[in-house]
Amino acid sequence: MLTTGLSEPAREDLCADAVVWASQHGLVYGAGRADLPAALVHAPLAVFPVAYPKASYVKAQAAMPIFNLLIDRISRDSAYLQQTLAPAAEFDDFTANLLRIHQETLSLRETRADKQLTLGLHRSDYMLDELSNTLLQVELNTIASSFGCLSTLMTQLHHYILQRAGCSDQEVQRLPHNQVTADLTSAMAAAVKAFKVNDAVMVMVVQPNDNNSYDQQWLQTVLWEKHRVRTLRCTLTQIAKEAELHESSGRLTIWGRTVAVAYLRAGYAPEHYPTAVEWQGRKMLEQSNAALCPSVAYQLTGAKKIQQDLAAGNTLERFLSADEAKLMRKCFAGLWSLDNLEDPETKKVLKEVREHPERFVLKPQREGGGNNLYGQAILDRLKDPKGLAAFILMQRIRPPINRCLMIREGSSFEVDSLSELGIFGAFLSQGSEVLINKQAGHLVRTKAASSDEGGVAAGFAVLDSPSLQD
Amino acid sequence: MLTTGLSEPAREDLCADAVVWASQHGLVYGAGRADLPAALVHAPLAVFPVAYPKASYVKAQAAMPIFNLLIDRISRDSAYLQQTLAPAAEFDDFTANLLRIHQETLSLRETRADKQLTLGLHRSDYMLDELSNTLLQVELNTIASSFGCLSTLMTQLHHYILQRAGCSDQEVQRLPHNQVTADLTSAMAAAVKAFKVNDAVMVMVVQPNDNNSYDQQWLQTVLWEKHRVRTLRCTLTQIAKEAELHESSGRLTIWGRTVAVAYLRAGYAPEHYPTAVEWQGRKMLEQSNAALCPSVAYQLTGAKKIQQDLAAGNTLERFLSADEAKLMRKCFAGLWSLDNLEDPETKKVLKEVREHPERFVLKPQREGGGNNLYGQAILDRLKDPKGLAAFILMQRIRPPINRCLMIREGSSFEVDSLSELGIFGAFLSQGSEVLINKQAGHLVRTKAASSDEGGVAAGFAVLDSPSLQD
Numbered sequence: 001m002l003t004t005g006l007s008e009p010a011r012e013d014l015c016a017d018a019v020v021w022a023s024q025h026g027l028v029y030g031a032g033r034a035d036l037p038a039a040l041v042h043a044p045l046a047v048f049p050v051a052y053p054k055a056s057y058v059k060a061q062a063a064m065p066i067f068n069l070l071i072d073r074i075s076r077d078s079a080y081l082q083q084t085l086a087p088a089a090e091f092d093d094f095t096a097n098l099l100r101i102h103q104e105t106l107s108l109r110e111t112r113a114d115k116q117l118t119l120g121l122h123r124s125d126y127m128l129d130e131l132s133n134t135l136l137q138v139e140l141n142t143i144a145s146s147f148g149c150l151s152t153l154m155t156q157l158h159h160y161i162l163q164r165a166g167c168s169d170q171e172v173q174r175l176p177h178n179q180v181t182a183d184l185t186s187a188m189a190a191a192v193k194a195f196k197v198n199d200a201v202m203v204m205v206v207q208p209n210d211n212n213s214y215d216q217q218w219l220q221t222v223l224w225e226k227h228r229v230r231t232l233r234c235t236l237t238q239i240a241k242e243a244e245l246h247e248s249s250g251r252l253t254i255w256g257r258t259v260a261v262a263y264l265r266a267g268y269a270p271e272h273y274p275t276a277v278e279w280q281g282r283k284m285l286e287q288s289n290a291a292l293c294p295s296v297a298y299q300l301t302g303a304k305k306i307q308q309d310l311a312a313g314n315t316l317e318r319f320l321s322a323d324e325a326k327l328m329r330k331c332f333a334g335l336w337s338l339d340n341l342e343d344p345e346t347k348k349v350l351k352e353v354r355e356h357p358e359r360f361v362l363k364p365q366r367e368g369g370g371n372n373l374y375g376q377a378i379l380d381r382l383k384d385p386k387g388l389a390a391f392i393l394m395q396r397i398r399p400p401i402n403r404c405l406m407i408r409e410g411s412s413f414e415v416d417s418l419s420e421l422g423i424f425g426a427f428l429s430q431g432s433e434v435l436i437n438k439q440a441g442h443l444v445r446t447k448a449a450s451s452d453e454g455g456v457a458a459g460f461a462v463l464d465s466p467s468l469q470d
Numbered sequence: 471m472l473t474t475g476l477s478e479p480a481r482e483d484l485c486a487d488a489v490v491w492a493s494q495h496g497l498v499y500g501a502g503r504a505d506l507p508a509a510l511v512h513a514p515l516a517v518f519p520v521a522y523p524k525a526s527y528v529k530a531q532a533a534m535p536i537f538n539l540l541i542d543r544i545s546r547d548s549a550y551l552q553q554t555l556a557p558a559a560e561f562d563d564f565t566a567n568l569l570r571i572h573q574e575t576l577s578l579r580e581t582r583a584d585k586q587l588t589l590g591l592h593r594s595d596y597m598l599d600e601l602s603n604t605l606l607q608v609e610l611n612t613i614a615s616s617f618g619c620l621s622t623l624m625t626q627l628h629h630y631i632l633q634r635a636g637c638s639d640q641e642v643q644r645l646p647h648n649q650v651t652a653d654l655t656s657a658m659a660a661a662v663k664a665f666k667v668n669d670a671v672m673v674m675v676v677q678p679n680d681n682n683s684y685d686q687q688w689l690q691t692v693l694w695e696k697h698r699v700r701t702l703r704c705t706l707t708q709i710a711k712e713a714e715l716h717e718s719s720g721r722l723t724i725w726g727r728t729v730a731v732a733y734l735r736a737g738y739a740p741e742h743y744p745t746a747v748e749w750q751g752r753k754m755l756e757q758s759n760a761a762l763c764p765s766v767a768y769q770l771t772g773a774k775k776i777q778q779d780l781a782a783g784n785t786l787e788r789f790l791s792a793d794e795a796k797l798m799r800k801c802f803a804g805l806w807s808l809d810n811l812e813d814p815e816t817k818k819v820l821k822e823v824r825e826h827p828e829r830f831v832l833k834p835q836r837e838g839g840g841n842n843l844y845g846q847a848i849l850d851r852l853k854d855p856k857g858l859a860a861f862i863l864m865q866r867i868r869p870p871i872n873r874c875l876m877i878r879e880g881s882s883f884e885v886d887s888l889s890e891l892g893i894f895g896a897f898l899s900q901g902s903e904v905l906i907n908k909q910a911g912h913l914v915r916t917k918a919a920s921s922d923e924g925g926v927a928a929g930f931a932v933l934d935s936p937s938l939q940d
Binding site for chain 2: 024038040042218221224446
């Protein structure tokens with residue numbers, strides 16, 4: 001909206017303003033230069049916020065505490081998780097390994113159930129569907145939900161840019177308050193406090209050389225500045241090799257410090273477990289009494305297969321009240337399992353896929369993004385029925401297309417784009433007692449309409465923020 | 471002091487903390503990568519503050535308003551400037567050009583004397599001399615005094631690091647408050663306000679692709695955020711080619727905006743004037759009614775030749791009261807002109823140079839750092855008397871040596887080091903009325919003791935801050 005009506009010099013000035021502000025305020029990525037590892041570059045970003053219907057935004061916020069509860073309740077139903085995910089595990093070693101650890105630690109965790117802290121920092125991602133005029137869930141992330149801190153900064157950047165552009169106060173106030181950094185760190189600090197061990201730390205489990213480490217580092221900085229909680233960064237390999245687990249108590253220590261919270265920004269993709277050692281590290285976390293963010297059960301609950309199962313049958317009603325289930329169901333896009341290709345429902349939808357492949361996405365069940373299939377690629381994949389159970393078929397959402405002025409690595413360009421809204425959730429429980437359950441701010445990612453993949457880090461999308469419209 | 475007594479892992483953690491904090495908070499440089507111009511890297515920095523005698527620091531602060539006044543008074547004595555600098559101009563085209571512009575604009579500026587705004591943002595640099603136990607002035611910068619904003623951030627970084635290192639509150643409180651960014655931008659805003667033209671802007675005159683642009687950009691960001699004053703960045707070439715000067719009023723406009731303040735972060739070195747066009751741009755500034763920071767007269771007043779003249783004779787007493795002159799004189803290191811090699815005083819000091827070259831520095835008179843001669847290089851240069859008038863001979867100050875843990879481009883190393891203290895000054899006058907005259911915070915730069923050159927930007931020194939000791 002704002003990109004039109006500005007003179008070319010004014011646009012250039014605002015682009016320069018955005019790059020400078022982002023670089024000054026830590027809205028940055030690692031530049032990924034082997035010859036200069038300390039180099040940074042501003043995060044890819046949209047210069048102006050994207051117009052977004054206020055009603056949809058408010059609905060997504062209201063849904064988040066229910067999603068938090070839903071995840072927690074499903075995660076406690078071990079039999080349901082094992083049973084529902086077994087078919088996927090046949091074709092997916094990654095899910096199989098998670099299920100194995102989940103099974104092997106069941107009894108251990110049951111004995112600690114009363115005292116066990118569970119920390120959930122989720123993000124539910126949506127797209128507007130223009131056809132149905134509804135907000136549909138794309139993904140529910142229960143592990144390593146990222147961009148919370150950079151998104152908090154994006155809101156501040158858009159404040160700055162709108163003021164620099166001479167917009168009215170009314171226009172500036174359409175940017176909703178965004179408190180992700182504060183809310184996530186408060187929940188982490190609450191978990192550390194509830195752990196009740198002096199000087200216990202948070203361990204952030206990371207991948208080495210992650211270019212998005214500044215989004216993570218902001219959590220560490222604020223956790224220290226506001227709550228005086230220290231964070232140790234380590235890899236799953238280091239957990240396996242350098243941490244100690246005290247078997248009877250479950251106390252986990254590393255480098256001489258007791259771990260109150262293990263916050264995973266790694267472990268969501270098969271490549272994070274190159275050897276058995278990393279799986280051993282993951283299992284040690286699961287055996288510990290630390291508040292896990294997430295537990296294996298939380299991670300499994302976020303599997304696309306579970307999402308599909310909730311969308312398909314009456315499972316949702318087993319975990320939520322009728323009213324809550326109804327509200328949730330409105331957010332679900334069409335999702336179909338490919339476990340049984342002879343199932344009449346499956347046959348019916350596959351017929352539609354063959355006629356209109358552009359209405360669908362074929363998604364692998366495991367986490368980490370990438371490798372979604374569209375159009376002809378779906379048809380090609382369907383020709384070979386082997387391993388199809390590891391995929392989920394999903395209704396392709398058709399979001400509105402907006403012009404977006406983007407900047408990447410200092411260069412600006414204007415493209416047709418579509419936007420994805422993420423709502424963060426924070427949840428903390430001890431045994432069956434819920435200590436925190438709230439929505440925790442938002443993230444908007446905008447990508448070129450011609451690009452079929454998400455993932456700002458992969459360079460296909462930019463950080464954005466919503467300008468709420470009545 | 472703090473570098474000892476820490477375990478190796480603790481030191482490594484604090485180094486990592488420093489790099490992350492600096493990168494998050496805009497304590498950065500341009501990385502200078504042609505293939506990724508938007509890339510940044512944390513500024514080179516000292517992990518811990520350097521111990522500094524409180525009495526010396528307080529004395530330097532107290533001296534700053536007197537220096538501000540001294541510069542202003544000298545700058546108004548055109549005959550003195552022309553006469554004192556004429557010998558240097560013979561060997562130095564740069565000084566000659568400044569003197570020419572100064573002469574050519576004399577009558578013009580005299581007609582506006584009552585209303586003319588003058589903005590001085592100076593920095594007086596000192597070193598402790600261990601031998602005499604005094605603080606001696608190294609340089610008085612009247613143009614493009616840099617690192618003010620990064621130094622403000624350095625103080626905040628050292629606060630953070632001392633707290634992370636578990637230092638006592640008492641230890642943390644030894645870091646003096648540092649308000650350079652706020653004070654410089656307040657003085658700029660006051661100049662714009664006193665200019666009394668709606669929507670007038672500040673022009674920041676810069677060199678293209680300056681890696682230290684973030685120090686400059688912080689002034690722009692804060693000037694906007696706190697004072698709602700816009701800054702246009704342009705080069706001397708752009709001034710010459712794209713600005714318009716309204717001859718009768720002196721009003722300078724560029725890109726449709728009236729210039730209230732011209733703040734120079736370029737123009738202090740011969741290479742900033744590759745052609746006559748840049749000198750033409752500089753003259754246009756001088757002909758305008760904008761508040762110049764600095765005017766050519768201010769810049770000339772900062773010449774080392776003037777510093778030498780003030781140190782040598784009774785000139786100081788012409789511009790200051792006896793008490794003020796006495797205070798100033800205590801700050802002056804020994805300085806000798808080489809205008810007249812037959813002068814008995816000069817002969818005497820040259821004899822000492824030949825016996826003890828290690829006690830002296832041979833400095834070119836023009837601004838911009840670099841090319842100082844030491845030791846044998848002084849003796850070699852003295853062999854050829856031609857052009858020696860363009861140099862100033864200076865007592866070499868012997869500062870205390872401290873161990874310093876430095877980080878550059880993400881890598882840390884510990885070295886013997888020496889530190890230079892800079893005190894910023896802010897001065898604003900309209901005609902003969904002084905509107906602002908204050909010290910405006912500090913800068914400490916620390917360099918490896920084995921390096922003979924300053925200049926953080928050149929990679930020889932790091933940003934630091936003082937921990938005041940009784």
